[in-house]
Amino acid sequence: MTDGADPAGAQLERKDEVARLREELEAANQKLVDSHKMASLGRLSAGVVHEIRTPIGSIFSNNEVILRSLEKLKGLLSEARAQSAPPPQQSLDVLDIVAGLAAVDKIACERISSVIRSLKTFARVNEGELARVDINELLTNALKLTGTVFRRRLSMETEFGELPPVECYPGLLNQVFLNLIVNAGQAIDDEGAILLRTAREGDNVHISVKDTGRGIPPEVRSKIFAAGFTTKPIGEGTGLGLSITREIVEDTHGGRIWFETEVGKGTTFHVLIPIEQRGRS
C-alpha cells in the first residue's frame, strides 16, 4: 500500500508530524527562555560574589581571632588559678570581644544564606507547573538578588498592596521581574531610585517597576518588545529580555505589559497578571 492510496493515513501522519514539530518548537522555546534566565543570572554574578565574599571574609577572620582569644583566655585563667587569684579584668574584655565576633558571625551567615535562598529561587529551571504564589514575595526575592548589584548606588523601594495568591508559573514570573528590575537599574547612570508597586485591580494584579533613569528615546519605543533588539553594549544585554518578558506576561499568562516613559526622567513598566488562569492551557 502506498501513501497516496490511503489519504486518511497520510493525514494522520501529517497531524502527528505537526504535533511533533510543535512539541519541538515549544521545547526549543523553553530552552531559549531558560538560557536567557541563566544569562541574566550570570550577569548578576559579580554582585552576588561580592555580596558573599564580604561575610565569608569576616567569618574566616573572626574564627581565627576567636580561637586565639580562647587561647589567651585559657592562659589568663590558668595564671590566676595558679596564684589563687580571681579571673583578671582582661579575661572579661577578651570574653566581650569573643561574644561580639560570634554575633557578627551570625549576621554574616544569615547574609550568605539569604543570598543563596534568593539565587535558588531563580536557578530552578523546571517550573512547568501552575502554582498559587504570593507575588509580593517573588518581587522581594528579585529585589534581594538585584540588590547585590544595585543597592550601593540606587535606593530600592517597595509599595506593596495586599494581594491574593496568584495562579501563575512562578519561575517564569521571577524572570519577568528580574528582567524589569535589571533593566531599570541599568537605565540609571549614577544614583537614582527604583520603586516597585503592587495592587489588586479587579481580577488582576498590577505590578509596576519605576526607575529614575534615562527614559526610552521616541525612535526605539516601538521596537523594545521585539526579539533581537537592544541598545545595550555587548555583554550587557541579549536583546531577548523584553521579548521574553512580553511573551511570558501576555502569551503564557494572558496578562498585559506596557510602559510610560519620559526622556531624562525615567520609565515605568506596568504588568497586569490575572489572578486565575482558568480556561487557559
Add this chain to the structure above:
Amino acid sequence: MAENGQPQVMIVDDEDMVITSIRAFLQLETDYGVHGFTSPEQAAAHLRTTPVDVVVSDYLMPKMNGIQLLAKAREYQPEAARVLLTGHADKQSAIQAINDVGLYQYLEKPWDNSQLLLVIRSAIERTQLLRNLKQKVNELDAAHSNLKDVQSRLLRAFL
C-alpha cells in the same frame, strides 16, 4: 602616627562586620589605633584633619568608591599608605587603582589575617620612613639656608 607614636590604621567598608572583624583582630595582635568608617565621605573628612599611617578601603561603597576615597587620601596625606581590600572580583579595578592612586597593596576578600597584618605592618613602616625622610629633608633645608646665611654674613664681614 599619633603624638605618642602609636601607629594609626583607618579601615573603611560600608559593611560594619568587616570593620568589627579587623578591629578585633588588630586589638588582639597589635597596639595600633584603629579608626573604622562605614561612610567613605566621613572617612575623607577625617583624613583632612587627622594623620593616619595606612588607609585600608573597600572598593564598592555607596556615594564614593574605594578608588575615589584613596585619591582623596593621597591628596590630603600623600605619605599615608593606601590599601584596597575588595570583594569585587575585577582585575580592572585593581589596575585602575594602582595607576590612579599609587596603591601600596591590593587585597581580595575573603582576606587572610596574617597577610593583612603583614601588609599593614610594612605599610606603617613605609609611611613612618617617608615621614622621617621628609622631616630630615626639612631639617637639611633649614640647616642649608642657615649655613648660607652664615656664609653671606662672613663674606660681608671680610669684604
